[in-house]
Amino acid sequence: MKGFLFLKLFLRDFKKQRKKITLTTLAIAWGTFSIVMLLAFGEGLNKQLTKANHGLGEGIVIIWGGQTTMPYQGLGKGRRINFTEEDVELLKARIPEIKNVGGEYTRWEVPMSYGKNSVTEMITGLYPCYEEMRSHYPDKGGRFINELDLQYKKRVVFLGNGLKERLLGKEEAVGKTIIINNIPFTVIGVMQDKLQMGAYGEPDKDKASIPATTFKTIWGYKYFNNLVYQIKDLERAEEVKKEVYKVLGVKHKFNPEDERALSIWDVIENEKVFNKVMLGISIFMGIIGGMTLLIAGIGVANIMYATVKQRTREIGIKMALGAKKKDIMSQFILESLIIAFLGGGVGIVLTSIVVKILQAIPIESEGLQFLGKPTISWGIMIITIIILGMVGLFSGFFPSRKAASVNPVESLRYE
Amino acid sequence: MIEMKNIKKIYTIGEMRVEALRGIDLDIKKNEFISIMGPSGSGKSTLMNLLGCLDTPTEGEYLLEGERVANLHHNRLAEIRNQKIGFVFQSFNLLPYATAFENVEIPLIFRGTASRMRKQKAEELLEKVGLKDRMNHKPTELSGGEMQRVSIARALVNDPSIILADEPTGNLDSISGGEIIEVFVDLWKQGHTIAVITHDKDIAVRTQKIVKLKDGRVVDGGSSL
Ligand SMILES: Nc1ncnc2c1ncn2[C@@H]1O[C@H](COP(=O)(O)OP(=O)(O)OP(=O)(O)O)[C@@H](O)[C@H]1O
Ligand SMILES: [Mg+2]
Numbered sequence: 001m002k003g004f005l006f007l008k009l010f011l012r013d014f015k016k017q018r019k020k021i022t023l024t025t026l027a028i029a030w031g032t033f034s035i036v037m038l039l040a041f042g043e044g045l046n047k048q049l050t051k052a053n054h055g056l057g058e059g060i061v062i063i064w065g066g067q068t069t070m071p072y073q074g075l076g077k078g079r080r081i082n083f084t085e086e087d088v089e090l091l092k093a094r095i096p097e098i099k100n101v102g103g104e105y106t107r108w109e110v111p112m113s114y115g116k117n118s119v120t121e122m123i124t125g126l127y128p129c130y131e132e133m134r135s136h137y138p139d140k141g142g143r144f145i146n147e148l149d150l151q152y153k154k155r156v157v158f159l160g161n162g163l164k165e166r167l168l169g170k171e172e173a174v175g176k177t178i179i180i181n182n183i184p185f186t187v188i189g190v191m192q193d194k195l196q197m198g199a200y201g202e203p204d205k206d207k208a209s210i211p212a213t214t215f216k217t218i219w220g221y222k223y224f225n226n227l228v229y230q231i232k233d234l235e236r237a238e239e240v241k242k243e244v245y246k247v248l249g250v251k252h253k254f255n256p257e258d259e260r261a262l263s264i265w266d267v268i269e270n271e272k273v274f275n276k277v278m279l280g281i282s283i284f285m286g287i288i289g290g291m292t293l294l295i296a297g298i299g300v301a302n303i304m305y306a307t308v309k310q311r312t313r314e315i316g317i318k319m320a321l322g323a324k325k326k327d328i329m330s331q332f333i334l335e336s337l338i339i340a341f342l343g344g345g346v347g348i349v350l351t352s353i354v355v356k357i358l359q360a361i362p363i364e365s366e367g368l369q370f371l372g373k374p375t376i377s378w379g380i381m382i383i384t385i386i387i388l389g390m391v392g393l394f395s396g397f398f399p400s401r402k403a404a405s406v407n408p409v410e411s412l413r414y415e
Numbered sequence: 416m417i418e419m420k421n422i423k424k425i426y427t428i429g430e431m432r433v434e435a436l437r438g439i440d441l442d443i444k445k446n447e448f449i450s451i452m453g454p455s456g457s458g459k460s461t462l463m464n465l466l467g468c469l470d471t472p473t474e475g476e477y478l479l480e481g482e483r484v485a486n487l488h489h490n491r492l493a494e495i496r497n498q499k500i501g502f503v504f505q506s507f508n509l510l511p512y513a514t515a516f517e518n519v520e521i522p523l524i525f526r527g528t529a530s531r532m533r534k535q536k537a538e539e540l541l542e543k544v545g546l547k548d549r550m551n552h553k554p555t556e557l558s559g560g561e562m563q564r565v566s567i568a569r570a571l572v573n574d575p576s577i578i579l580a581d582e583p584t585g586n587l588d589s590i591s592g593g594e595i596i597e598v599f600v601d602l603w604k605q606g607h608t609i610a611v612i613t614h615d616k617d618i619a620v621r622t623q624k625i626v627k628l629k630d631g632r633v634v635d636g637g638s639s640l
Contacts, residue, residue: 015512313508316508317508317510319496320467320469320502321496321497321521321522321569322498322573323493323497323525324490324493324494324525325489325490325493326490327493327525408469408470409464409469409470412469412508413460
C-alpha cells in the first residue's frame, strides 16, 4: 500500500522534469539500441555460421589414410594406409556408437555435358548414407542415391545445385540424361541449396555424385579416397575417435599412437571450438554494448545528481514533513529505474523494428549470406533487461544517497 | 509537554565556531500559545529547528512528550516530525507543482494513511482554513495568505502535538497577516499547542507568553505584555 502512495507522489514530481527525462531516456535508448543490435547481429552470425558448419555435415569425422611413422609388429615405417569396403564394414560392426559410416571415391576433372553445355568437374562415388551424413539432401522432386542404385550399379547421378545450373540452366533436371566421361547418366536429384563452410575437394554444390559401385566399375579404383563417419552421441566423440584408431590400427597393423597413420578432420571438434569462439564474440559484443550503457548510466547518474541539487529545498520540505531517508532515496532510485526502462523500452522497440526491416531485405551476395540476419532472442532480452536494471539501480543509488544526506535545516534556511 | 534544559547549539564552519544557542531552558505546556521574539541572529530559527527535531542540539536535554530526543535514530526523528510536529514557514514551503489538496496530503502519505482517509482528512482541514473551493489550485494560483493557510492545513493534518511557526506572517501584508494570526488564535482555542516566532509585537500580544532571545540566551522567559 505504501509503495503505491510513493508511486503517486513520485509521478507527481516526475512529470515536472519532462525535458531532462526525455534527454536521458534517449541516451539510454541509444545505449540499449547498440547493445541489442550488437547482440542480435552476433546471434544472427552465430546461427548462420552454425548452419554453414552443418552444411558439411553434423557430428561427422572425415578420415584419410596416411603413412605410418612408427615401426609396428615387425613392420617398418612409411607404409601407406588405404581404405576399402572391409574397413567400412569393420567399423560398422565394431563400434555401435557410429550411426553412419561410408567411404567415398573421388575423381577430379571429369568431363560432363548436356546438350551444348559441357564442364569439367569433380565426381564422387558415394553410398546412400551420405545423404544424411554430408547433408546431400535432394530438392523437391528428386532423390539421393539409394541401395538399389548401388546394387545394380545404375548409371544415375545426383547433381550439386551449382553444377546443375551450369549444365542445365533453369531446366528441370530430374529424368534428364547427361553425359559423364562419354557415358550417359540419368539425373535422379539435385541437391538443395545449402550454406557450406568447410569443404574437402569441391564444395558439394559444384560436384556430381554417383553410386560408389558404378564409380568402381568405370574407373576401377581399389581404394576409397576417404571415409566419413557420423556418431550418435556428440558427447562421446573423443571415445569413438580413439576406438576408430584402435580398430583400424589392428586391421592395418599400425600403432594406435601413430598419429600420422590416419589423417583426420574432426568436424565435431571444430564445431566445439567454433562454438567457443562464437561465445567469446557474443561476450565481447555484450561487453561493448554494456560499456555503452554504462556510459549512458553515468549520464543518468549525472542528471540525477543535478536533480538532487535542484531539489534540495524540496527534499528539505519533505524531510520536515516526515520523509525518512529511505523515502527520499526510493524516489531517486525509482526515477532512474523508470528512466532506464523507459529508455530501454524505446531502444528495444527501435531495435526490433530495424531487425524486422533487415530480416525482410533478401540477401543475394554470398559474402553477406554468411553474415546472416540479426536475431533478437529471449537470451538477449533477458540480458538486456538485467543490464538495464543494474544501470538504473546504480545510477539512482549514488545520487539518492546524496539526496538522503541533505540537511533539512540548511536546505530550508535560504529563502 | 516540551522541556528543554541547557540546550546549546554550536555551528562550526571550518575554523569558525558560531554559538547559535548558549544554554536555553524552555518549557511549553499543553495548549500553550507562546511567541518567541528577539533580534535577527539571536537564534530563534535555530531553536525552532531543535524544537521541531529537524536538528539535534550540541548539548543539553530535550524531552518531547517525555521522549528524550537527543540520540534518536533518524527514522524515529522523521516519525516525530511527521506525527508530532506541524511546521509553518515564513516562505510557506509548499511543493510548487502540487495542488493545495496534494500538498496537504503529503504528511499523510509519509505516514502511510489509506487513500480514503487521506482524502477525507485533507479536505476537512482545507475546509477548516477556508480553502475548500481552492483545493485543486496550485500554489502559484493562490495569494500569500491562501498559501499560508494551505501550509497551516498541512501542519495540522496529522494532529500534531505542537505547531511551530517561524515568522508565519513575514511574507504577508498586514491584512492577510492578521487573518493568519486569527487562524492561530482559533486553533489555540480549540486546544492546540502553538509556538510562533515573530518580530511583530501585535502578534506577540495575542499569545499567552513571550519568550525573548538575545545572543542565544533567553533574556525574558515568560512575561506577558
Ligand atoms: N547552519 C548554520 N551554520 C552556521 N551558522 C549558522 C547556521 N544556522 C544559523 N547560524 C548562525 O546562528 C545564529 C542564529 O541564527 P538563526 O537563524 O537561528 O537566527 P534568527 O534569530 O532566526 O534570525 P532571523 O530573525 O534573522 O531569522 C546566526 O548567527 C547564524 O548566522
Ligand atoms: Mg530566523
